[in-house]
Amino acid sequence: MRHTHPLRLILGTYLPIILIVLFAIGPYIWTFISSITPETALYQAEFRFFPEQPTSENYTRLFTKLDFTSNILDSLMVAFFTAILGLAITVPASYSFSRYKFKGRNQLLMQFLIINMFPIMLLIVPLFIMMRVIGIMDTHLALIVAYSTFTIPFSVWMLTSFFNAIPIDLDKAAQIDGCSRLGAMFRVVLPVAMPGIVSTGIYIFITAWNEYLYAAILTSSKVRTIPIALQNMIGEFRIEWGLLTAGGVLSALPVIILFFFIQKQLITGMTAGAVKG
Amino acid sequence: MKKVIALTLVLLIVGTFVFAQGGRDKADDVEVVKFWYHFDNPETALNPLIEKFEAENPGIKIEPERISWDTYNQKLLTAIAGGYPPDVAQVKLWWQPQLVEMGALLPLDDYIANWDGKDDIHDRIWELTRHSDGKQYYMPLQMVILYLYYRADMFEELGLEVPKTREEFLDVAKKLTRDLDGDGIVDVYGFGIRGARGGHDWWGTFVLSSGAEFFDEHGNSKLTTPEAIAANQWFIDLYRKHKVSPPTTPSDGFVEVIANMKSGKTAMTIHHLGSAAELEAVLGDKISAAPVPRGTEGYWTSFGDEENAIFAATEVPDAAFKWASFLAEAENNAIWQKSSGQVSVNKSNASADADRFLKATTDSAEFAGVLPAHPGVSEFVESLWPALMQQAFAGQITSAEMMQAIEDHFAK
Amino acid sequence: MGQPSLRKKRDLLPYALVTPALAITIAIIFLPMFQTITYSFSHYVLYKPQEKGFIGLENFKTAFTDPLFASSLINTFIWIVGIIVFQFLLGFATALLLNRKFPGRGIARSLILIPWVTPSVITALMWRWMYDGNHGLINQLLSKAGLIKEFIPFLAQTSTAMGSIIVALIWQGFPFFAIMLLAGLQAIPEELYEAAEIDGATRIQQFFRVTIPMLKPVILTTVLLRTIWVANSLDIILIMTGGGPGYSTYTLPVYSYIKAYKGMDFGYSATLAVLLTILLMIIVAGYVRNILKSQED
Numbered sequence: 001m002r003h004t005h006p007l008r009l010i011l012g013t014y015l016p017i018i019l020i021v022l023f024a025i026g027p028y029i030w031t032f033i034s035s036i037t038p039e040t041a042l043y044q045a046e047f048r049f050f051p052e053q054p055t056s057e058n059y060t061r062l063f064t065k066l067d068f069t070s071n072i073l074d075s076l077m078v079a080f081f082t083a084i085l086g087l088a089i090t091v092p093a094s095y096s097f098s099r100y101k102f103k104g105r106n107q108l109l110m111q112f113l114i115i116n117m118f119p120i121m122l123l124i125v126p127l128f129i130m131m132r133v134i135g136i137m138d139t140h141l142a143l144i145v146a147y148s149t150f151t152i153p154f155s156v157w158m159l160t161s162f163f164n165a166i167p168i169d170l171d172k173a174a175q176i177d178g179c180s181r182l183g184a185m186f187r188v189v190l191p192v193a194m195p196g197i198v199s200t201g202i203y204i205f206i207t208a209w210n211e212y213l214y215a216a217i218l219t220s221s222k223v224r225t226i227p228i229a230l231q232n233m234i235g236e237f238r239i240e241w242g243l244l245t246a247g248g249v250l251s252a253l254p255v256i257i258l259f260f261f262i263q264k265q266l267i268t269g270m271t272a273g274a275v276k277g
Numbered sequence: 278m279k280k281v282i283a284l285t286l287v288l289l290i291v292g293t294f295v296f297a298q299g300g301r302d303k304a305d306d307v308e309v310v311k312f313w314y315h316f317d318n319p320e321t322a323l324n325p326l327i328e329k330f331e332a333e334n335p336g337i338k339i340e341p342e343r344i345s346w347d348t349y350n351q352k353l354l355t356a357i358a359g360g361y362p363p364d365v366a367q368v369k370l371w372w373q374p375q376l377v378e379m380g381a382l383l384p385l386d387d388y389i390a391n392w393d394g395k396d397d398i399h400d401r402i403w404e405l406t407r408h409s410d411g412k413q414y415y416m417p418l419q420m421v422i423l424y425l426y427y428r429a430d431m432f433e434e435l436g437l438e439v440p441k442t443r444e445e446f447l448d449v450a451k452k453l454t455r456d457l458d459g460d461g462i463v464d465v466y467g468f469g470i471r472g473a474r475g476g477h478d479w480w481g482t483f484v485l486s487s488g489a490e491f492f493d494e495h496g497n498s499k500l501t502t503p504e505a506i507a508a509n510q511w512f513i514d515l516y517r518k519h520k521v522s523p524p525t526t527p528s529d530g531f532v533e534v535i536a537n538m539k540s541g542k543t544a545m546t547i548h549h550l551g552s553a554a555e556l557e558a559v560l561g562d563k564i565s566a567a568p569v570p571r572g573t574e575g576y577w578t579s580f581g582d583e584e585n586a587i588f589a590a591t592e593v594p595d596a597a598f599k600w601a602s603f604l605a606e607a608e609n610n611a612i613w614q615k616s617s618g619q620v621s622v623n624k625s626n627a628s629a630d631a632d633r634f635l636k637a638t639t640d641s642a643e644f645a646g647v648l649p650a651h652p653g654v655s656e657f658v659e660s661l662w663p664a665l666m667q668q669a670f671a672g673q674i675t676s677a678e679m680m681q682a683i684e685d686h687f688a689k
Numbered sequence: 690m691g692q693p694s695l696r697k698k699r700d701l702l703p704y705a706l707v708t709p710a711l712a713i714t715i716a717i718i719f720l721p722m723f724q725t726i727t728y729s730f731s732h733y734v735l736y737k738p739q740e741k742g743f744i745g746l747e748n749f750k751t752a753f754t755d756p757l758f759a760s761s762l763i764n765t766f767i768w769i770v771g772i773i774v775f776q777f778l779l780g781f782a783t784a785l786l787l788n789r790k791f792p793g794r795g796i797a798r799s800l801i802l803i804p805w806v807t808p809s810v811i812t813a814l815m816w817r818w819m820y821d822g823n824h825g826l827i828n829q830l831l832s833k834a835g836l837i838k839e840f841i842p843f844l845a846q847t848s849t850a851m852g853s854i855i856v857a858l859i860w861q862g863f864p865f866f867a868i869m870l871l872a873g874l875q876a877i878p879e880e881l882y883e884a885a886e887i888d889g890a891t892r893i894q895q896f897f898r899v900t901i902p903m904l905k906p907v908i909l910t911t912v913l914l915r916t917i918w919v920a921n922s923l924d925i926i927l928i929m930t931g932g933g934p935g936y937s938t939y940t941l942p943v944y945s946y947i948k949a950y951k952g953m954d955f956g957y958s959a960t961l962a963v964l965l966t967i968l969l970m971i972i973v974a975g976y977v978r979n980i981l982k983s984q985e986d
Binding site: 009014016017020021023024025027028030031034043047088089090092093095096097100102105106108109110111112113114115116118119120121122125126127130148149150152153154156157160161162164165166181182192193195196198199202203206209210212213226227230234239244245247248251252255257259260264 | 702703704706707709710711713714717718720721722724725779782783786787789791795796797798799800801802803804805806807808809810811812814815816818819824826829860863864865868869871872873875876903904906907909910911913914917918920921923924942945946949955958959962965966969970973977980981
């Protein structure tokens with residue numbers, strides 16, 4: 001990267017980044033402010049940005065009275081395993097779609113796409129019956145399986161496009177060097193595709209983390225993910241704003257922290273497998 | 278890389294075993310009653326009542342499932358459609374026509390006839406929850422009746438009396454709508470109308486009390502008579518002509534309506550006991566309540582809308598009824614209301630020193646009503662009324678067109 | 690972009706790699722999907738089980754004469770275009786910016802995720818509250834900045850309701866594009882830029898000659914997938930306006946949902962869903978052919 005003039009750096013990079021980040025976190029900050037505002041101060045005739053007497057009682061209530069910790073754990077488990085399972089299944093499949101031109105490939109790809117076009121809320125009743133019959137209602141497994149059904153098709157398409165962006169010469173070079181076909185995939189292509197794999201994994205994780213509809217229908221008391229817990233704050237005649245916003249603030253944190261640590265993986269090791277000449 | 282793959286596979290296998298645990302072991306000679314319910318306050322629990330019941334009824338276990346209000350009806354509907362309903366659940370009154378037509382509910386008349394507690398229930402509740410086929414499908418659980426909230430301090434400041442009729446109401450609302458600081462913008466509106474889903478109760482108070490009827494004694498629709506259309510127009514005019522309701526009315530749901538009362542944006546609105554505590558927490562003595570004003574033909578206010586029903590598919594009907602009737606007994610019902618915030622269904626629980634909100638509730642009991650027992654009611658409540666009302670408020674359709682659309686819907 | 694095949698004749702490996710993905714989707718989704726399609730050809734009102742039966746194309750005929758279907762269709766178009774265009778542009782700009790080296794980049798990247806990570810219910814409720822016409826933050830800010838005198842009831846007016854919800858969706862979804870495109874940008878080899886620079890290309894020319902072509906598969910796919918997702922999304926609309934005011938924020942999925950869960954008409958609801966799927970297939974047909982073709986050569 002060439003060195004850029006400081007003023008250009010500020011105007012061309014910092015300023016837009018700050019604006020975009022502010023846009024992204026603005027509503028979140030407002031949510032946070034709501035979560036530390038005492039109930040009675042929420043609807044004042046006189047508008048205040050920041051409450052006079054901020055309180056942390058919503059957060060303490062969440063953890064002591066409402067067992068939010070187990071909500072976080074349930075969500076972490078479901079999201080994590082859905083992502084792992086999803087990647088384990090879609091990485092080979094996408095590699096295959098990208099590298100091999102086999103009979104039925106296009107039809108299969110189209111099929112995955114069509115499945116995703118279907119509005120998922122209409123599949124609720126049959127899925128409910130199916131889970132009931134198999135007997136895995138109200139388990140983590142039920143959610144992992146249910147979430148896999150709509151994250152896998154998306155992931156197949158995403159990963160296939162990432163693989164497509166990697167020249168096939170890489171695989172060929174590896175094979176010339178003596179790798180088997182699978183070996184070429186593992187040793188050479190996957191490391192280069194790591195940014196794509198990581199971001200697809202993030203996509204699956206976040207989708208599972210936030211999903212509400214299936215979780216509501218397929219679980220009841222043993223598994224309560226965060227979106228379910230949050231929805232419980234919305235009653236028929238009152239909304240527990242304090243608890244809801246506190247929960248909302250907290251629910252974003254694990255993923256942000258997780259992402260902060262793995263976002264280095266988004267940087268490619270292209271030089272690791274570069275083809276010369 | 279191979280290590281990563283291997284580790285992942287191991288994780289998967291382990292995970293599958295760990296997570297596939299489901300279902301609970303039941304002793305064979307215990308009857309399990311699946312009960313679905315919802316409480317607004319997320320910290321409340323049903324446990325004390327369950328423990329009490331199970332102590333009094335060894336051999337029956339209650340398996341409660343608490344579902345958040347937002348998903349409650351959807352989950353219930355999915356379970357019914359999928360063929361796995363619970364045994365007992367809180368069910369909206371306006372689902373009764375459809376559920377009975379489907380044969381999904383168990384008629385309870387025989388059970389009730391043999392039940393000791395039946396005389397302790399307010400008669401009006403039995404009247405209102407009985408189905409048009411004469412059978413009783415609901416067990417009383419809670420009573421909620423809508424009344425008028427008003428800012429007692431503003432009334433005093435302006436020298437106003439609590440309105441008893443529709444005309445007095447309009448007059449008072451207009452006087453309350455004012456600009457406080459002289460900047461040309463209205464700061465207080467007289468009456469907060471709920472224009473989003475659920476606002477049909479507001480509408481009913483002024484329209485169903487003044488000449489409109491879904492079905493008269495002969496089963497004929499009285500929605501498109503000149504009186505009915507005029508009554509609807511009167512209601513629309515509150516917003517469009519007299520502007521006694523804030524501009525946000527078409528999208529205001531109960532949250533907004535209550536928030537507007539709390540912040541002093543509106544001086545009156547309609548709701549029930551469920552919101553009394555939080556209004557009082559913010560407004561103290563400034564907030565008071567009274568029965569809704571009378572329309573041209575009489576009074577109408579909504580009788581709240583959810584009681585326990587037992588599903589026909591239940592395998593433990595006796596146990597299910599024991600639980601449902603347990604909740605309807607005076608002592609237990611009072612405990613339930615502590616969590617639900619509603620009014621007890623028992624005569625013996627009616628207290629002499631009721632606060633102003635409870636008094637407004639009980640004073641309204643004799644004219645509280647429900648929507649007709651017609652399968653189209655739930656769609657009317659959930660999507661048709663809000664859409665039509667919003668269009669009428671925006672001037673996109675006329676009062677006559679709105680009433681005609683409603684009549685057509687119920688004629689299907 | 691040439692991708693000559695690595696395949697040998699009579700090769701089972703490709704199929705083996707694809708099978709697990711296929712198996713799960715078929716096992717879990719296919720049956721429900723098929724069942725729903727059957728509903729669309731039936732009269733299936735939940736509380737009239739005795740009337741349930743096959744009625745062929747009746748539901749579809751009803752849809753074509755249903756004015757609400759037409760308006761929902763138009764709304765769906767506006768919805769898709771309005772959201773995708775701006776989500777993509779904002780996301781792409783963000784990806785380009787985050788691709789540069791500057792201190793605090795890691796933090797910026799993590800913070801960008803927040804809209805995407807926030808549960809939909811919080812997003813919908815907070816935006817609804819921010820838009821509130823009596824107390825909302827947006828009105829307060831606009832008023833304090835002197836831009837408006839009277840508060841705007843954003844969600845109560847047919848003229849502003851849809852646009853307001855679209856802004857909330859743009860906020861929610863642009864991080865998806867940002868992250869995916871960032872990953873794509875990372876995979877572009879430095880050598881290509883260096884070679885182009887040696888050839889005398891300016892930064893802008895490099896952008897169009899190197900960046901865009903190399904990103905093409907990722908761009909096409911993310912736009913395609915996001916379009917499908919956005920077309921089907923309904924939870925935020927439901928919470929923010931419930932489809933109102935009037936019917937002005939009814940999109941096809943919203944209409945389908947309300948028909949099923951408020952009207953208990955699962956037959957017609959399924960029909961609307963099937964029509965939405967067909968519509969999407971038509972919209973993406975061009976895209977998909979493009980993607981698949983670029984894989985062929």
